[in-house]
Amino acid sequence: GEDVEQSLFLSVREGDSSVINCTYTDSSSTYLYWYKQEPGAGLQLLTYIFSNMDMKQDQRLTVLLNKKDKHLSLRIADTQTGDSAIYFCAESTSNTGKLIFGQGTTLQVKP
Amino acid sequence: NAGVTQTPKFRVLKTGQSMTLLCAQDMNHEYMYWYRQDPGMGLRLIHYSVGEGTTAKGEVPDGYNVSRLKKQNFLLGLESAAPSQTSVYFCASSYPGDRPEQFFGPGTRLTVL
Numbered sequence: 001g002e003d004v005e006q007s008l009f010l011s012v013r014e015g016d017s018s019v020i021n022c023t024y025t026d027s028s029s030t031y032l033y034w035y036k037q038e039p040g041a042g043l044q045l046l047t048y049i050f051s052n053m054d055m056k057q058d059q060r061l062t063v064l065l066n067k068k069d070k071h072l073s074l075r076i077a078d079t080q081t082g083d084s085a086i087y088f089c090a091e092s093t094s095n096t097g098k099l100i101f102g103q104g105t106t107l108q109v110k111p
Numbered sequence: 112n113a114g115v116t117q118t119p120k121f122r123v124l125k126t127g128q129s130m131t132l133l134c135a136q137d138m139n140h141e142y143m144y145w146y147r148q149d150p151g152m153g154l155r156l157i158h159y160s161v162g163e164g165t166t167a168k169g170e171v172p173d174g175y176n177v178s179r180l181k182k183q184n185f186l187l188g189l190e191s192a193a194p195s196q197t198s199v200y201f202c203a204s205s206y207p208g209d210r211p212e213q214f215f216g217p218g219t220r221l222t223v224l
Contacts, residue, residue: 008151043201043203045213097211099213103153104152
């Protein structure tokens with residue numbers, strides 16, 4: 001069945017780049033997403049990429065998609081303490097928009 | 112635009128009690144979803160709806176029912192709450208087709224004793 005896997009924790013220094021990785025199993029994914037969740041809050045859509053794209057850049061965020069390896073990554077340049085949160089990778093494989101989420105990666109940014 | 116709102120924000124139930132969670136969106140979205148989030152896990156889809164009057168089961172539907180009588184509202188019901196349903200519940204909505212952004216509400220934290 002469909003499965004999305006993420007590493008659970010990443011710690012970086014302020015100003016460094018962060019790279020959060022995700023793997024998925026369903027080759028029929030249409031869109032892949034990155035969401036951010038701050039403590040006690042809902043999910044904020046950061047960015048998404050269509051499955052026929054390799055890369056998408058949006059200000060400090062760069063998404064890379066390797067469809068052959070079913071690997072998605074999110075790079076945050078110049079990471080700030082305000083970037084500390086849980087980051088979820090998700091895939092959509094049907095025209096109903098249902099999302100399959102990974103477990104989330106907790107990003108800790110040290111000053 | 113309020114976006115996606117959820118009522119209530121917090122609730123404590125005793126085992127066997129019933130309740131309804133309300134989700135409302137003002138973006139004229141066709142699709143609406145209910146997810147639950149448990150510690151250390153991602154969100155899992157409970158039920159979803161692709162239009163007014165239609166509902167379908169997601170990954171973990173047991174113990175829940177839903178209704179979509181109006182396009183802007185999606186209700187999640189627990190008929191007989193169990194401790195295993197202690198969770199944070201998120202509602203989301205989206206357009207169909209090539210506008211894939213899914214917008215989430217702030218969540219409802221439910222504790223079943």
